[in-house]
C-alpha cells in the first residue's frame with residue numbers, strides 16, 4: 001500500500017519590538033544572562049502587565065498578510081503549567097480568540113500554485129532559557145530570563161502540507177513574508193524562528209487523518225526537513241508491519257538522524273486556559289485595521305513581477321533579487337542613483353552575492369551600501385577604472401566601508417589610458433616573446449589576446465584593454 | 480457534576496500542592512459546594528447576553544514600544560533560593576514544557 005504524508009507546522013517567530021510584550025525590558029539578543037529582566041517578566045506577585053501596542057500591530061500585519069480573518073474583539077488567556085522556564089507558572093497567550101484565523105499562504109512547487117491553509121495566528125510571550133547541567137550527581141538547570149516576555153507570533157498551519165518539497169517551500173515563503181513585513185529578523189541561529197511539526201500518514205487517496213505525531217524543538221529548515229523525513233519513514237515501516245502509530249511527542253536526533261520519543265510524564269497536558277484578568281480586552285477598530293492594511297509593503301510576488309516589467313530583468317534575476325526585502329531594496333536604491341538595472345543586478349547576483357556567501361550572511365547584514373556600488377559603477381562607466389580593477393574595488397568597499405573614489409585614490413588604481421605611458425610596456429612584452437611574434441607573422445590572430453593579457457598583468461590590471469589592443473596590433477605590424 | 484477525590488488530587492498536582500487526607504476530604508467538600516452554587520446560575524436565561532471575559536468596561540490599554548531600565552542583576556538574583564553568579568539554579572525537571 002502506498003502512503004501519503006499529512007504535515008502541519010507550528011511556527012514561532014520573535015517579534016522585532018525594542019521592548020518586551022508586557023514590560024519595558026530590552027529585547028537585545030546576546031546580553032549577559034538575567035540583565036534584561038524586571039519584576040513583570042520575572043513574574044513577581046502584584047505586578048501588572050501592560051500590552052506593547054507595536055506587538056499587536058506586528059501580529060495584525062502577519063494575520064492580514066496571511067489572508068486571515070481577524071477577531072475584532074480579542075482577549076489574552078493564561079496557559080497554566082509548571083516548568084521553570086516560566087516564572088509565573090503560566091504563559092500569557094491566546095486560545096479562544098486568536099488575532100487571526102482561517103487564512104492561507106501561497107506556495108509554488110514545480111510550477112504549480114498551492115494555498116496552504118493557516119488555522120491560527122496569535123500572539124504570546126516567549127519563555128526563559130534553560131541550560132541543563134550536572135555536578136556531583138546533582139542534576140540542575142540554570143535559568144536566564146532575558147528571553148522571558150519577548151513577544152512571539154505563533155502561526156499554525158492546517159494539516160495540508162503533502163510533501164517535503166511543499167514543506168520547504170512553505171517555510172521559505174513564510175520566512176520571506178515575515179522579513180518583508182519587517183516584524184521579525186527570522187535569525188534561526190539565534191532562535192528567532194522556531195518550528196514544531198506534526199506528521200501523520202494515510203493511504204494515498206484517502207481523506208481520513210491518521211494518528212499524528214508531533215516533533216518539537218526544530219530550529220532550522222534543515223532540522224525540520226530531516227526530522228519530518230525520518231518520521232515519515234518510521235511511520236511507514238510501522239504501518240507496513242501492521243503496527244499502530246502511537247500518538248506522542250518526539251525530538252529530532254540530528255546525529256543519528258532519527259526521531260526519538262521525548263522523556264515526559266504520562267499525564268496529558270492540562271493547561272486550564274482562562275481569560276487573563278490583568279489585561280482588558282482588545283478591540284481592533286475599523287480605523288486601526290485599515291491603517292495597518294494600508295501600510296503593508298509590496299509582497300514578494302508582486303515586486304518580482306514589477307521588477308520584470310519596470311526594469312526589464314529576466315524572471316530568474318527578478319526572483320533572486322526579490323527573495324529578500326533587503327536585496328530588493330538594495331537594488332532599487334542603487335538603480336535610483338544609476339539607471340542601469342541590468343548592470344546593477346549582475347553585480348549584485350555575482351560579485352556581491354559571492355562575498356555574502358563567503359561570510360555566510362544574508363542581504364540583511366550586507367556591509368556594502370547601494371551608494372557604494374553606484375559610485376563604483378560610475379567610475380567604471382567613466383573609464384576611470386577597468387573592469388578587472390572594479391572587482392578589487394568592490395571587495396575593498398565591502399571590507400572597509402570606504403567609497404570607490406577614496407579607494408581608487410588611495411591605492412592608485414586609476415586606469416591607464418595614456419598611450420605614451422603604455423607604449424613602452426607593450427614594446428617590452430613584444431620583445432620578450434619572440435615565439436609569439438613569429439606565430440602572429442604566420443597569421444595566428446589568437447596570440448593578440450596573449451599579448452594584451454601580458455600587458456594587463458604588467459600593469460596589475462590598470463591598463464585600458466581597448467587601447468592596449470590597438471597598440472599591440474600597431475606595434476606588431478611595425479615589426 | 481460532582482468532583483471526586485481523584486479530581487481534587489489531580490487539581491492539587493497541577494498546582495503542585497501536597498494535601499494530606501484530611502485536606503483532600505475538606506477540599507472535595509468545599510469545591511463541590513462552590514460548584515453547586517455555580518450550578519444555580521444555570522437556571523438563568525442568558526440567551527441574549529454576550530459572553531463576558533472581563534467585568535470592567537475598559538478596552539485597549541497599551542504602552543508604546545519604549546525601553547525602560549531593567550533591574551540590576553544583583554537585585555534580580557538576591558532572593559533566589561539558589562543561584563550562580565549570573566543565573567537562577569533549580570533542580571532539573573525532566574518534563575518539558
Ligand SMILES: [Zn+2]
Pocket residue numbers: 020023024025036037038039040041042149
Ligand atoms: Zn521586564
